[in-house]
Amino acid sequence: MIVAANPAPRRPIKIRINHLTKRFRNLVAVDDVSIDIEEGTFFAIVGPSGCGKTTLLRILGGLETVTSGEATIADPAPGRPQYSIIFQGDSIFPWMTVWDNAAYGLRMRKAPKAAIETAVEHWLERTGLTRYAKLYPHQLSGGMRQRVSIARAFANDPEVLLMDEPFSALDEQNRTILQQELLRIWETDKKTVVFITHSVDEAVTLADKIMVMTASPGRAKTVIDVAFDRLGTAAGSSLSLAIVALPHAVAGPLLLACVFTLAVLSLFTVRRLNAGYIRTLEDSLKAGTASGAPAPPEQYAQRSSCIVRASFGSDP
């Protein structure tokens, strides 16, 4: 089954997966998956456990070999690494401090000392870890450790980020915070991201495009193009803007109230719309044989001016 994500790509193809099949003895983990991922796309792969999504990512990351077909990431610009992986669960080295963990990728590619220092300090700052730089992982919470993992991947400054259910081991609250922070970080430099998750909710929150996979054998079911405009984030940031502005806005309480109300309202609307959309998507997943993504609800497309395009793959 070939899924053409977009018939007329505007940006260069960064990742090409072509008739990829992976077999572990008799088990077909990935069955003939083809997909092109454009540069700068936040690409999520959703599916139940055992659908081969992690295998797919490990193949992209060079940690597994292919049985047939190919999976290639375009060559990086000189001096930049091709990709970094953010793993599921604890993957930061317990024997290194937060600082040394964040510096690991740069050290492995023998970056100059000064460059390592600048990058590590920058990304520790961005991930809110500066205060914890000298601590060892056992002194941090699970959420903090996953931040270190994110800092380590971003500090390496790769062209592609491969993320394997990075937040699945976290509690609800931490997951939401880290999702928002990941988006915030991603917005600034728009790396190509491949994000594995089993949560439709998470995929819709984060991704531009979502590939839905089915289990045993792992097949690509659908690719959904989500031109979301990330209204959720917009609402979120105007809300936080309102909160930040709170102490300074003594002069204009009326203005403040307006911004605040607007933010809450827009957040609420987007939430409701998202929820409706997610429900339909989940229903189609449950239906299993359904060969495509749901069309977005009529009022959704109209009221939020969000465009959701679905391109359908056909089973062989």
Add this chain to the structure above:
Amino acid sequence: MTAPDSAISKAKSSAPETELIDIGEQARLSARRRERIMSFASPLGLLLIWEIAGRLDSVDVRFFPVPSGIIGMMSEMLMSGELIEHVLISLQRILLGFLLGGIPAILIGITMGISRPVRALVEPLIIATYPIPKSAILPFILLIFGLGEMSKVVMVAIGVFFPIAINATAGVLQIPPIYLDVGRSFKASRWDTFRTIALPGALPFIMTGIKLGAGLALILIAVAEMVGAKSGLGYMIWSAWETFAVAKMYVGLFTIALIGFGISMLLREVERVVIRWKADA
């Protein structure tokens, strides 16, 4: 009526509270102090009984010279520099043996942990040679290396090699595979993988191997020096036996015990520093 009332409540709220804390603290402190005193008391008590029994002629002082006599002999040997000389030469052999056996043990042990082919090649050799009593190969070592320094150093090296190598392999094998994946995903070279993942990950196990090796090293250095040396603590004990200088023999035994204690204290400190990243360290 209110005044005494408040006085009572004050007394209740402040004084007993602090006192209670004090009592708990003191109880714990005194318990710890008592334990420390007890741990000193048992060996000191034994020495005291020994001394008294010796003076009363209840034990044969030819075999069990009184502790005060041993201490006298010890200070005499310290003054003359004889004891220091033997201690230093023994320590030097132990140290060199540790380096000669320990460094290859760490390298080979970790390589065995990383690489399955190397493990398949080397592991049978280690399994086959490990059970041979190290003291039993002393004649063979003397044959090869002669009576010089090398034979003693090699004995220690062989002794420390096995526990360190075996523990290093086990240490690498228990490293969660995800850390090796991380190394590969960041394109760590073979040497970097060794240096930044396998070695630090296996270090807690390697430290256990080193501690086991230290005990073996003391046994082996004493045996090796008794048979094929003209210096060192083992030689000193052996020659004391030959000349029936029993007090001197005890000085040797006591010194070896002291060195063993010192080494394990030192290693415990080293361990605390090198694996401070462990949650329970």
